[in-house]
Amino acid sequence: MSHTPIDRLAHATPPAMARRVRGLSDRAIAWLFVAPTIFLLLAINIFPLIWTVRLSFTNYAANRPGREVEWVGLRNYTRILTDDGIWANMQTTAHFLIWTIALQVVIGFSLAWLINRKFKGNDLLTTLIVLPMMLSPAVVGNFWTFLYQPQIGLINYVVELFTGIPASSFSMLGPGGLAKWSIIIVDTWMWTPFVMLICLAGLRSIPDYIYEAAEIDRASKWRQFWTITLPMVLPFLMLAVLFRGIENFKMFDMVVLLTGGGPGNETLLASIDLKREAFEKWRTGYSSAYAIILFVTVFGLASIYVKALNKVKER
Amino acid sequence: MLNELNSDGQLCDLLIGDSQWIGGGAENGHYVKLNEFFDANAISMDDFAPATVYAYSTWPKGTPNYYALPAMGDANGWFYRKDWFARDDIKAAFKEKYGRDLAEPKTQKELLEIAQFFQGREIDGQKVYGASIFTERGSEGITMGATGALYAWGFKYENTPGKYDMEGAVNSPAAVEALEFYKEFYKTATPPGYDNAYMEQSLDAFKSGQVAMAMNWFAFFPGLYADPNTGGDKIDFFVNPAQNQAGSTLGGQGISVVSYTDNMDGALEYIKWFANPDVQKKWWSMGGYSCHKAVLDDPNFVNTAPFAGDFLEAMGGVQDFWQEPAYASLLLAMQERLHNYIVADQGTAKEALDGLIADWTEVFEDEGKL
Numbered sequence: 001m002s003h004t005p006i007d008r009l010a011h012a013t014p015p016a017m018a019r020r021v022r023g024l025s026d027r028a029i030a031w032l033f034v035a036p037t038i039f040l041l042l043a044i045n046i047f048p049l050i051w052t053v054r055l056s057f058t059n060y061a062a063n064r065p066g067r068e069v070e071w072v073g074l075r076n077y078t079r080i081l082t083d084d085g086i087w088a089n090m091q092t093t094a095h096f097l098i099w100t101i102a103l104q105v106v107i108g109f110s111l112a113w114l115i116n117r118k119f120k121g122n123d124l125l126t127t128l129i130v131l132p133m134m135l136s137p138a139v140v141g142n143f144w145t146f147l148y149q150p151q152i153g154l155i156n157y158v159v160e161l162f163t164g165i166p167a168s169s170f171s172m173l174g175p176g177g178l179a180k181w182s183i184i185i186v187d188t189w190m191w192t193p194f195v196m197l198i199c200l201a202g203l204r205s206i207p208d209y210i211y212e213a214a215e216i217d218r219a220s221k222w223r224q225f226w227t228i229t230l231p232m233v234l235p236f237l238m239l240a241v242l243f244r245g246i247e248n249f250k251m252f253d254m255v256v257l258l259t260g261g262g263p264g265n266e267t268l269l270a271s272i273d274l275k276r277e278a279f280e281k282w283r284t285g286y287s288s289a290y291a292i293i294l295f296v297t298v299f300g301l302a303s304i305y306v307k308a309l310n311k312v313k314e315r
Numbered sequence: 316m317l318n319e320l321n322s323d324g325q326l327c328d329l330l331i332g333d334s335q336w337i338g339g340g341a342e343n344g345h346y347v348k349l350n351e352f353f354d355a356n357a358i359s360m361d362d363f364a365p366a367t368v369y370a371y372s373t374w375p376k377g378t379p380n381y382y383a384l385p386a387m388g389d390a391n392g393w394f395y396r397k398d399w400f401a402r403d404d405i406k407a408a409f410k411e412k413y414g415r416d417l418a419e420p421k422t423q424k425e426l427l428e429i430a431q432f433f434q435g436r437e438i439d440g441q442k443v444y445g446a447s448i449f450t451e452r453g454s455e456g457i458t459m460g461a462t463g464a465l466y467a468w469g470f471k472y473e474n475t476p477g478k479y480d481m482e483g484a485v486n487s488p489a490a491v492e493a494l495e496f497y498k499e500f501y502k503t504a505t506p507p508g509y510d511n512a513y514m515e516q517s518l519d520a521f522k523s524g525q526v527a528m529a530m531n532w533f534a535f536f537p538g539l540y541a542d543p544n545t546g547g548d549k550i551d552f553f554v555n556p557a558q559n560q561a562g563s564t565l566g567g568q569g570i571s572v573v574s575y576t577d578n579m580d581g582a583l584e585y586i587k588w589f590a591n592p593d594v595q596k597k598w599w600s601m602g603g604y605s606c607h608k609a610v611l612d613d614p615n616f617v618n619t620a621p622f623a624g625d626f627l628e629a630m631g632g633v634q635d636f637w638q639e640p641a642y643a644s645l646l647l648a649m650q651e652r653l654h655n656y657i658v659a660d661q662g663t664a665k666e667a668l669d670g671l672i673a674d675w676t677e678v679f680e681d682e683g684k685l
Contacts, residue, residue: 064343066343150507171510261453264659
């Protein structure tokens with residue numbers, strides 16, 4: 001007599017049901033378990049994606065239920081790809097993405113390198129450093145708005161203290177070209193600890209005996225860094241870059257609270273622009289095309305990046 | 316609110332909607348047409364101030380098709396530190412600089428002069444600034460502020476009403492001059508960091524004693540007058556000054572019956588009750604801005620509040636933004652063009668207005684109106 005889980009299940013169920021279960025193959029039962037998840041995935045992710053693709057070829061407006069929906073072909077895509085304003089927003093997004101990632105990687109790795117050494121108060125310092133990433137982006141956006149305020153803000157006061165430039169003579173979030181750097185500073189302040197933690201995990205995964213062997217071979221600290229530390233931490237670092245890249249490509253809340261995309265369009269990231277098109281102007285068809293273009297961009301870049309990451313891991 | 320209406324929601328029986336919503340509310344079937352109800356219950360639109368009926372109730376504009384009862388009249392006005400204006404040292408300094416008495420401005424250019432006079436001045440040991448104006452980027456702020464100057468210079472949305480022929484109207488020399496004026500105002504007479512300011516920032520700047528003058532909606536004036544620190548005898552009010560003509564930016568709302576309500580009788584009964592002259596008088600006495608002639612035409616009305624006369628004057632010269640169903644696209648385009656020019660220093664006023672015509676033309680083409 002067999003005592004497989006399927007048999008036990010069959011014995012515990014009414015005879016009619018048991019007959020049905022006994023007749024199922026392992027593969028069928030596996031599908032039975034996976035089916036709800038697949039159904040949910042199709043309903044929540046895949047169907048909306050397909051529906052968005054369909055809408056992107058129409059003039060549909062969600063706030064105009066009575067209006068006839070027209071098939072407009074590639075018009076939405078053509079308009080987006082030939083719109084100078086949208087290209088400017090993409091450049092703003094790229095500027096934000098590249099600088100935040102670069103700064104977070106450099107500072108995060110440096111902090112991890114320092115924290116990885118054993119010293120008194122190490123744990124307390126680590127906890128303090130990771131505090132910013134525990135805060136809500138809404139809170140961060142609001143209190144940095146006050147820090148940047150020209151009349152009462154701490155930042156302008158500190159600048160005046162060290163440079164003599166009057167605090168009220170410039171605005172970190174206003175015109176003058178500083179706003180795009182101000183949002184980078186805030187994001188770097190908030191998310192560098194995240195990169196640091198990932199790098200720290202990487203540093204702590206390197207076995208001590210490798211460094212001991214290098215010491216015996218009289219390798220300098222510099223050489224050890226380039227030939228042991230960096231190559232072994234690289235997969236972790238690349239993972240952090242992937243996470244931060246995806247997150248910052250869709251950055252919305254913090255920047256909206258800090259600048260609202262302004263002054264003018266200086267900090268208008270693609271995600272903020274897309275939200276305005278979709279849910280303020282209600283150009284649903286147009287914004288669907290916009291979303292598809294952004295999706296293809298992120299998906300394409302992420303796929304290339306993941307392939308590179310896998311190659312690094314295989315080395 | 317729009318999400319609620321678009322989903323045929325029954326959350327609200329009645330909706331006090333912004334004037335710009337009336338086109339979408341009517342064309343998309345969200346609001347009940349009230350003509351028959353008004354006729355059956357002897358509610359006459361002739362009993363309400365004409366500007367409010369036009370702005371809050373009619374669609375298409377100016378036609379006798381009513382989708383709301385005028386509920387809350389409002390316009391963008393100004394208030395100032397009356398106690399500062401009355402100080403001898405300040406009055407003397409102003410007279411010496413401009414050769415005239417310091418008083419409520421009669422023109423937009425006088426308004427700017429007064430604001431520039433106060434900019435950076437020290438009063439009671441504190442550095443103060445000229446005025447707080449609307450510069451907000453995200454929703455409607457900078458448009459509501461700048462149109463105060465544009466309307467005073469004679470700005471028109473179309474050459475011929477209803478034809479959407481904007482070239483020469485939207486970007487007329489007068490409009491260009493008005494926009495340049497608003498930019499100069501922002502650059503030379505506002506507190507530092509006021510590059511994204513709207514209603515609440517204007518109120519904060521005034522109540523904290525930072526500015527000599529501020530713009531805001533009349534709806535806030537009762538609260539400002541009651542403020543223990545900067546209200547009472549320290550504050551006074553004036554209507555948006557004219558330049559080439561009188562003109563104020565319209566605010567306010569009508570009250571509409573939502574067509575999806577499951578309590579239609581109750582909603583209509585409320586409208587009937589609210590249209591009653593006695594209820595309208597009480598509405599005004601409690602701080603609401605009635606649009607009913609029984610209130611506004613009362614000879615004693617101007618004495619009922621220090622801003623009552625200004626409110627009457629403002630409502631006589633109000634202009635509103637587009638009220639088209641696509642108003643949101645039109646508004647956000649204007650927000651972007653104005654903020655880019657005024658705050659972010661990009662391009663010229665003419666380029667901003669030319670660009671605005673291009674944006675609006677695209678919207679009207681999509682709407683099938685051009």
